Structure formats: C-alpha cells, structure tokens
Amino acid sequence: MQKSYDLVFWQNTPSLHQAPLMRALTSGLGKRVLVVAAGDVSAARLAMGWEGIDYGPADLVIKPSSSQIEALVENNRGATAHIFSGVSSYPGMRRAMNALTRGGHRHIAIITEPWDPRGLAGKLRALKFAFRGKSWHHVDTLFACGVLARKQFASLGCELEKIAPFGYFVDPPARSDNGPRVGKPSIMFIGTLTERKDPRTLIQALALTPPESWDLTMVGDGPLRKVMLDDVLELNLSHRVSFVHRMANNKVRDALAACDLLVLPSQYDGWGAVVSEALMAGTPVIVSNTCGSSDFVASNLQGEIVRFGRPGEIAQALHERLRTSPVTDEARSILRNWANEAISPRAAAEYLWKTVTREKDVPTFPAPWTESI
CATH class of the missing domain: 3.40.50.2000 (Glycogen Phosphorylase B;)
Structure with a gap:
C-alpha cells in the first residue's frame, strides 16, 4: 500500500x-x-x-x-x-x-x-x-x-x-441501445416499499391517468408490499402494475435504459441514486422535491419535479409526458450526452x-x- x-x-x-x-x-x-x-x-x-x-x-x-x-x-x-x-x-x-x-x-x-x-x-x-x-x-x-x-x-x-x-x-449503463420499444409507455419505480419512499402515491397517481396509458413496474420489497397489492386490486390496476421482488443492479440499469420514465415520489430521500442511473441511461424522471437528486432536474430535458404526497401532481406530470412518450431515440441521446458532460x-x-x-x-x-x- x-x-x-x-x-x-x-x-x-x-x-x-x-x-x-x-x-x-x-x-x-x-x-x-x-x-x-x-x-x-x-x-x-x-x-x-x-x-x-x-x-x-x-x-x-x-x-x-x-x-x-x-x-x-x-x-x-x-x-x-x-x-x-x-x-x-x-x-x-x-x-x-x-x-x-x-x-x-x-x-x-x-x-x-x-x-x-x-x-x-x-x-x-x-x-x-x-x-x-x-x-x-x-x-x-x-x-x-x-x-x-x-x-x-x-x-x-x-x-x-x-x-x-x-x-x-454513476457510470453509464453497459448498453444504451435496447432496441425499439413497443406497446404502451413504461414507468419504473425502484426502491424499498416503505412510507418514506411513498410508492402508494404513485399507485394513486396512476389511477388518475387515462386507462391503458401506462405500464408500471415496481422493483423492490418492503413492509408496504401487501397493502400495495391490495391498492392495485381495489383500483383495478392489476393489468397495469407488475411487482418485481429483487433485481441485480446491472439488470436494473438495463431496465432503466429500456423504460420511458422513472418516478421517485419519496417523502424524503437524502439523494436517490436511481435518478442518477436513469439520467445516465437517457431516461427522464419524475422526482419529488424532497429528494436530493432533484438537483439534477432543472429542465424538461431531465424531467419534472413534483411536491411529495401529491398524486394529482404526479398524474399531471405523467399526462404531460404522454405527449412526447415513448421517449424517442433522439431525446434519449440528447439526455445521455448532457449526463455524460454534467453528472x-x-x-x-x-x-x-x-x-x-x-x-x-x-x-x-x-x-x-x-x-x-
């Protein structure tokens, strides 16, 4: 040494x-x-x-x-x-x-x-x-x-x-081109299913968006898992929401590069590195104003900042994103280039x-x- x-x-x-x-x-x-x-x-x-x-x-x-x-x-x-x-x-x-x-x-x-x-x-x-x-x-x-x-x-x-x-x-993902995306725009949530991460607000927001407009994959586990499964059934969202118990970090990075939007609705997050991972992959984000990583979201290029605990604000941000989703290869390339220069x-x-x-x-x-x- x-x-x-x-x-x-x-x-x-x-x-x-x-x-x-x-x-x-x-x-x-x-x-x-x-x-x-x-x-x-x-x-x-x-x-x-x-x-x-x-x-x-x-x-x-x-x-x-x-x-x-x-x-x-x-x-x-x-x-x-x-x-x-x-x-x-x-x-x-x-x-x-x-x-x-x-x-x-x-x-x-x-x-x-x-x-x-x-x-x-x-x-x-x-x-x-x-x-x-x-x-x-x-x-x-x-x-x-x-x-x-x-x-x-x-x-x-x-x-x-x-x-x-x-x-x-974070490093850029190993693959930045995951081929053409087909079907409905895809959202990801990645994190523990806890009150602090506030994933239930995202489920409530999804219920406020037009039917069949988005698919949501929630990666993670935690004490709210059962109540969230109940929420999905009660809101008739079973066909739009899938749960993944655990995913290796390299698989997460590939999934982020293939989806259209990451949402992190936390009540509080000291940072939220998954936002950094999404932006490096060229994927825009919706992030709450109480996440440290919202510092990286300063224009429509990176995504939207919403107030935590406001499903209506998330739904509105999703609605705005629908106008330009799925994310085009050109938009993803512009975001990746910014991320490589800046973060x-x-x-x-x-x-x-x-x-x-x-x-x-x-x-x-x-x-x-x-x-x-």
Missing part, C-alpha cells in the same frame, strides 16, 4: 454509489486515492445488490483500529485533501477528524446528505447537527448533496463560500479536484450540472 496519497476518503462503509467517483479519480485523473471505511458492507446493503464494489486502483482499508487511524492521519498530513462522508460520522471517523485538525493539514472537506427534517425526530436531528457543526472553521469545503442540504447547513452557520453542490455519480463520474471527479485545490478563501465553483443546462 502507498504511504502517501492525493486524496483520503473517510467513510462509514464502502459505497456502491461512490465507487464510480473513486475510479474516475484514480483511473481517469491519475490521482492516488485511499478510502478508509469504519465497517464493511452491511447484510441489508448486500441484499440490495451491493456485491462486488469496485474502487479501481484506490486503496481500501476497512475497520481500522484506533492506532491505525492515527497512523493513517500522520502519514497523510500532506495529502491534498481529506474528505469525510457525513457531518455526524462514525466514532472512528470523528477520531480521524480530531487527529487531523490537531496538526498540520491542507484541505478538509465533508460530503453530506441533508438530514430528514420530518416530525419531532427531524427537529432533534437539526439540534444534533447544530451541535456537531459548531467548528466549521476546520472545514474548507462542504459538499452538500441537494438543495435541502445546502439550505440546512447554511442555516447552521456554514459559510456559503464553503458550500459546494454535490451528489452521487458523469469523470465530470464529478474533475469538479471535486478543482474545488479542493482552489486557493484559500476562494468561493466554491458552480457544479457542472448547473452550468450545462
């Missing part, structure tokens, strides 16, 4: 959704990257298809001891940047942050999603983040995933000049490197997805 690195990432676990960025930084930009993870991939994540996470040439250390963390910090004080995943990180990661700030270092950055602001628990989370975010002077860049995250951390006193838009960036791992890697190597006290730069629409 190398003794010094350009970038050191401190994470709670290896991430399927951050692996493309690591590969772009190493194989694409030639940077020396170390990833330190507090723990291994959980059984729940493995059940969701997180097998075989590939960080490319990046070095990976999992479950380091306290002494190993201290040594990794001391050996890499000269790294261009240390980048921590989350403000409220795991104890080992906090130990690394504390050790780093006690001595010499160059650039410290944090990548963070917003916290879930719903209900009393949301208020308590805000208090926790306010307490842990008092020492913003140690942080040179806060990579905030989505509009909500930028607003939340600015409200806690993080200087606007330090906040940089960020997200999760690909390579674009994100170049943006991250430019941001962490800027001069002190220089404000962060516009993100590529905000410049290229």
